[in-house]
Amino acid sequence: MMGHQGGVQNQLFYSFNLADHVPRTHLLGGIDRYFDLSGLREHLAPHYSHTGRPSIDPELMIRMLIVGYCFGIRSERRLCEEVHLNRAFRWFCGLGLEDAVPDHSTFSKNRHGRFRVSAALRHVFESVLRRCMDEGLVQGEGFAVDASVVKADANRASGVPGTEVIDWRHGNGPSRAVQEYLTALEQNNPTISDDDEFIATAKRISLTDPAARYTAAPGGPAFFAYSTNYLIDLHAGIIVDVEATPSHRTQEVESVLLQ
Structure with missing residues (x-):
């Protein structure tokens, strides 16, 4: 007799462990066995206020970023959607079935703010490298x-010849992005009095992203x-x-x- 899937969930309580439903051969399972973020909170502590409501756990955001890297998910919005739907992703990130996934805007704010200032991603990289050294892989x-x-993220049509930037530098009004770029060159090369030669060697310079x-x-x-x-x-x-x-x-x- 043909079966029929009922549309009503009669069971009220469930006993469900996400770890039991993630295969031992899953990529994230292998990473989780060796991945250690125990020092991350201590590293970031000076960059959080001691008052106010608790923030999103930084370890959760790092683990979500690793999920995106391992599975080629470039969009932060899509990454949040995939973690919301995928049981293995939730397990790796330490989320239960009913736990909320951070909003995609949280990643942008932390990557360009707290993570950048504290070099949090460099800290994670070096901690993984130390583990590789301990395991004899290096x-x-x-x-x-x-x-x-x-x-x-610069339109190729917005570029101008390097020699034209030189003309702007000597009084014809460069754009703000170009002016900041020229200032950074002078600060990073204190022994060089004139960076015109460096700029002129570039075939084209972008007005929106001159670096x-x-x-x-x-x-x-x-x-x-x-x-x-x-x-x-x-x-x-x-x-x-x-x-x-x-x-x-x-x-x-x-x-x-x-x-």
Whole structure:
């Protein structure tokens, strides 16, 4: 006889453990066995007020960001939706079936505010690296650097030649973004009296994001971009440091010296 799914839930109370419904082979299960955020709250404590209502747990936000990284979820709004719906995600983040998921705007406020000022993500990175060292995954005998190009949020049509920026610098009124960029160059290079040569070597400068460099990908049009330069230990492919720079090969090499 054909079955029929009833539309009414007659049972009032349920005994349900999320951990029992997450396979042992799940990626997040392997991460959770070794992932330790015990020092995160102490690291962030000076950046929270001692009064007011309790904030969203920073460990919860870090774990949610790791979920997004592992499963390629780039949108914070979609990340919150996926954690709300997925049992394994909820378990990894320490959320029960009825616990509320933070609003997506919470991530933006903390990433650009408290996490940035306190270097919280760098703290998490270094704690994971220390665990890799303790487990013998980092030998320190051979290293390699690899750069990944990250497209900047800058319209390629908004760029102007570097020589034109030089003209603006000498009195023709640069935009606020360009003026801040030029000021930062002078502050970061106190031994260099004039950065005109550095700017003029750039084929184009973006008016909205002048720190990005104009680069070309094989088979595609040029665009403004940055590079994330990873220093990798060759034994097990563990990333031991990372440095973000404008997308330029010479700065990729220089970033190795900084790391």
